[in-house]
Amino acid sequence: MSAIDTIELLARSEHRVRILDLLCENGTLEKHVLGDRIDASRTTIGRNLDALEEQGWVSRTNGTCTITRQGELVAEAFADLVSEVELTDKLRSFMRWVPDDTLDLDLSLLAESKITLAQPGDPYAMINKQVQLIKETEWYRVVLPFTGLHATEAANEQIVGNGAEGxxxxxxxxxxxxxxAQEYADLWGEMEATGRLELFAYDGTLPYSLGVFDDTVQIVVAEDDEPRALLETTNETVREWALEQYRRYKRHADGFSVS
Structure with a gap:
């Protein structure tokens, strides 16, 4: 059998995967114990044990089933593959809008992230989520290729009214x-006057909006300045990465004032 055929042998049967998982956890189990833990007939369990034993992944002696070292390696590799595919599926709606080669980050770090999309009944879901976070934030660093008045008003409320810094x-x-634009200039001018806001203009194109809001990182990807997906995470390694990205852009930017 080819490697693909071998993967298919395991992947097409949830019972085989479950048997290997149980034996990985326990090392050795009686066949009747497997029957108690798997929702399948004795015949089905026996047939799948035959297939696993034929591959050298399981050995049987007098009704006792033991996973082999080869079986452990296969089970671990298959679990990793399933995790990778699940992560890819989760991130698909976000990654499709990320420009090629602009997200220099180990995607496995985003496994626990949350993704928000515009919905037919809730087209402002991403904006509302970002504005809510701004209203709860005391400190932020943001790279911004597009803007909105609603988020600016929230930032003004936090910096002018609640002592936040950004x-x-x-x-x-x-x-x-x-x-x-007067409506923006008034709001940013008030924020600048507090001494708790600094603005920088980057001489170039920014691939997405990237913000560190206290302990939370938000990445907003867009198409023609139209937000498509918002990813949010509190992973510390991602936060460190985001801050380094911010500092990199800031080094190539010039400060400016709206007043």
Whole structure:
């Protein structure tokens, strides 16, 4: 059998996977114990044990089933494969909008992340989630290729009204908007006046919105400045990565003022 055939032999039967998992956990089990823990007939269990034994993954002696070292390796590798596929499925709706080669991060670190998408009945789900986090944040660092008045109002409320502190790195057209559009200029001007806000213009294109809000990281990916997916995580390694990304963009940005 080829490697693909061998994988298929295991993947097409949840009972075989379950048997290997149970034997991995316990090393050795009586056949009747397997029957008690698996929702299948004795005939089905016996037939699947035959297949596993034929592959050298399980050995049987007088009704006792023992996993072999080869079986342990296969079970561990298969579990890793399942985890990778599950992670890929989870991240698909987010990663499809990430520009190629711009997310230099071990994706396994995002296994516990939460993804929010615009929904037919809730088109502002991402915006609402981001605004809510801003309203709860005391310290933030954000890289911003697009903007919105609702989030700006929330930032103003936190910095002016609640003593929060922040820094933003934005694209040049966003910097121009903040300075020229009165509704933005008034809000950012008030924030600047507190001494707790710094603004920087990055001379280039930013691939996505990346923000560190206290202990939480948010990444918002967009298409033509239209947000498509928001990913949120509290993974500390991802937070360290996000802060380094922020510092990298800031090093290539110039400070500016809206006043």
């Amino acid at each position: 820094e933003l790195v934005v694209e040049p057209d966003i910097a121009e908007l903040y300075c020229s």
